[in-house]
Amino acid sequence: MNGGPQALAVTQGEPAGIGPELIGMAWQARAEARLPSFFCVGDVAFLERRLAEAGLAVPLREISRPSTAGAVFQEALPVLPARESIVSGIAGKPSPADAGGVIASITDAVELVRLGEAPGVVTPPIQKDNLYAAGFGFPGHTEFLGDLSSRFEGVAAPVRPVMMLACDELRAVPVTIHVPLRAVPELLTKALIVETAVIVARDLEARFGIADPRLAVAGLNPHAGEGGAIGREEIEIILPAIEELRGMGIRATGPHPGDTLFHPAARAEYDAVLTMYHDQGLIPVKTLAFDRGVNVTLGLPFVRTSPDHGTALSLAGKGTASPTSLIEALRLADRLTR
Numbered sequence: 001m002n003g004g005p006q007a008l009a010v011t012q013g014e015p016a017g018i019g020p021e022l023i024g025m026a027w028q029a030r031a032e033a034r035l036p037s038f039f040c041v042g043d044v045a046f047l048e049r050r051l052a053e054a055g056l057a058v059p060l061r062e063i064s065r066p067s068t069a070g071a072v073f074q075e076a077l078p079v080l081p082a083r084e085s086i087v088s089g090i091a092g093k094p095s096p097a098d099a100g101g102v103i104a105s106i107t108d109a110v111e112l113v114r115l116g117e118a119p120g121v122v123t124p125p126i127q128k129d130n131l132y133a134a135g136f137g138f139p140g141h142t143e144f145l146g147d148l149s150s151r152f153e154g155v156a157a158p159v160r161p162v163m164m165l166a167c168d169e170l171r172a173v174p175v176t177i178h179v180p181l182r183a184v185p186e187l188l189t190k191a192l193i194v195e196t197a198v199i200v201a202r203d204l205e206a207r208f209g210i211a212d213p214r215l216a217v218a219g220l221n222p223h224a225g226e227g228g229a230i231g232r233e234e235i236e237i238i239l240p241a242i243e244e245l246r247g248m249g250i251r252a253t254g255p256h257p258g259d260t261l262f263h264p265a266a267r268a269e270y271d272a273v274l275t276m277y278h279d280q281g282l283i284p285v286k287t288l289a290f291d292r293g294v295n296v297t298l299g300l301p302f303v304r305t306s307p308d309h310g311t312a313l314s315l316a317g318k319g320t321a322s323p324t325s326l327i328e329a330l331r332l333a334d335r336l337t338r
């Protein structure tokens, strides 16, 4: 472990998406946005080409060790070569041939954190279907990072990663994530809700400094099941989970009807909401703050944040996408690593 402040490791993201240019735009905003130092784990030649195509004047400096990134950062965007290069990298046109480079960037960045050479990882978006086409076996970063966590010393495998989308107004945690909607009722169990809530409560306290956090738990069905008339998951699964959490001393409330859980007065009653499926939690966050939302993975032995948006292929290469969510992700990672 090096002494002194260290630079955050930023992965390259989908080469065909907006990620590479957002990294350049965030670097350009470093002084105005008072950003922590960071370096990109990627392919220098590819980044140089994509930034130039997007009309961004960003000098790059290849580094061989993360410890030199801080000294370089004010003058140039430091880039530590990933183990695999980008072979296609055409804006707007993902290629399965680039999956190796995308995955290597993530794996290498996490390894640097494991070695104590970077304090945390910030990940621009990946094009998930492109990685699946190349045989990637995880739904997204969240699950992949959970898997990589087993390499960390003292971590008892398997790690259960928990996705949280956060903005000033709301923190939302989907209990089920990237699964078909029709699979949700079968996947929802009391154990899954309790396990998720315990991780959220622990990390809100330990990483976010929220003492004794208040967790609201959403129902699955309209009107939280209307006493069992419109579905029984609330009675048979969600309420028993809440009761178990209360028995553990966790301040959990619910099941709350999903449609009345996100207006300002309702949001004032909790520090985070557990939603039963992806869109139930992500729609409110992205509606309130698409340009500021941050995706943070809880339950990992290290800090990982990400912008809330995806690869926006139709904007890639134009230099017009907004870097504000990535900037917020860098700021939050910096805060959480201190």
Ligand SMILES: NC(=O)C1=CN([C@@H]2O[C@H](COP(=O)(O)OP(=O)(O)OC[C@H]3O[C@@H](n4cnc5c(N)ncnc54)[C@H](O)[C@@H]3O)[C@@H](O)[C@H]2O)C=CC1
Pocket (backbone or CB within 6 Å): 018, 124, 125, 126, 127, 128, 129, 140, 141, 295, 306, 307, 308, 309, 310, 311, 312, 313, 314, 315, 320, 321, 322, 323, 325
């Ligand atoms: N953390 C990650 O790796 C994430 C990856 N994705 C992936 O991204 C791909 C595309 O997903 P979509 O659902 O289309 O969502 P998206 O966020 O890429 O795009 C949704 C809409 O928002 C716009 N948009 C997105 N980011 C923007 C920005 N920074 N500035 C201005 N406008 C922006 C897009 O142009 C589009 O109109 C999918 O493969 C998905 O899996 C999506 C979310 C997170």
Ligand SMILES: NCC(=O)COP(=O)(O)O
Pocket (backbone or CB within 6 Å): 126, 139, 140, 141, 142, 143, 282, 295, 306
């Ligand atoms: N919709 C959020 C999302 O897709 C984030 O996925 P991940 O790659 O961060 O797991």
